[in-house]
Amino acid sequence: MPQLPNGVRHRPEYLNRARQEALVAAIRAVVADAPLFVPVMPGTGKPMSVRMTNCGPLGWVTDKQRGYRYQEIHPITGKPWPGIPTELLEIWDDVSGYRKPPQACLVNFYSDEARMGLHQDKDEQDLEAPVVSISLGNACLFRVGGVSREGRTLSFKLSSGDVVVLGGEGRLCFHGVDRIYPATSTLLKNGGRINLTLRRVTP
Ligand code: SIN
Numbered sequence: 001m002p003q004l005p006n007g008v009r010h011r012p013e014y015l016n017r018a019r020q021e022a023l024v025a026a027i028r029a030v031v032a033d034a035p036l037f038v039p040v041m042p043g044t045g046k047p048m049s050v051r052m053t054n055c056g057p058l059g060w061v062t063d064k065q066r067g068y069r070y071q072e073i074h075p076i077t078g079k080p081w082p083g084i085p086t087e088l089l090e091i092w093d094d095v096s097g098y099r100k101p102p103q104a105c106l107v108n109f110y111s112d113e114a115r116m117g118l119h120q121d122k123d124e125q126d127l128e129a130p131v132v133s134i135s136l137g138n139a140c141l142f143r144v145g146g147v148s149r150e151g152r153t154l155s156f157k158l159s160s161g162d163v164v165v166l167g168g169e170g171r172l173c174f175h176g177v178d179r180i181y182p183a184t185s186t187l188l189k190n191g192g193r194i195n196l197t198l199r200r201v202t203p
């Protein structure tokens with residue numbers, strides 16, 4: 001495999017099956033409290049193909065009028081987001097190399113048809129902290145590029161239990177999900193893929 005950009009780390013099979021199952025249970029509890037919503041693009045109002053929710057003191061949301069941002073409450077229920085499950089805080093402590101805890105965990109749910117266009121995670125004020133990404137369920141084709149949109153990209157498969165860290169020079173690398181590979185995991189009974197990204201928002 002060609003070399004990943006500096007600062008981008010892929011840890012295949014980081015979570016064993018038992019830890020993946022525990023995480024799915026924890027995320028189901030999050031979704032029960034903070035239901036999945038359909039994010040829409042700023043300006044155009046075009047819906048994204050993923051559904052999302054968050055846990056943590058802050059959650060990432062987007063809508064037509066106000067665009068990409070972090071806020072303390074769920075956009076539909078108006079309630080504070082549920083806390084970040086301890087299983088996720090342990091992963092952050094192990095892989096982030098960052099002394100402060102994450103403030104947001106974005107939960108993206110992909111149906112087998114969903115995808116995510118190439119983008120940077122840059123709505124955070126604290127760019128010293130990495131973004132830690134955890135994959136559960138069906139595999140996907142993940143694409144990562146450099147810090148400019150025009151740069152060369154490379155693609156590789158992310159499977160259930162894999163962790164990716166975007167840190168240091170790689171913190172602002174463009175990335176996206178080109179496709180989901182149906183029926184490649186038995187973790188989620190109804191198929192699809194869950195991606196969890198842990199972020200530190202304020203310094
Ligand atoms: C994201 O960039 O928010 C999600 C990445 C992924 O699904 O692996």
Ligand code: FE2
Pocket residue numbers: 119120121175
């Ligand atoms: Fe992202």
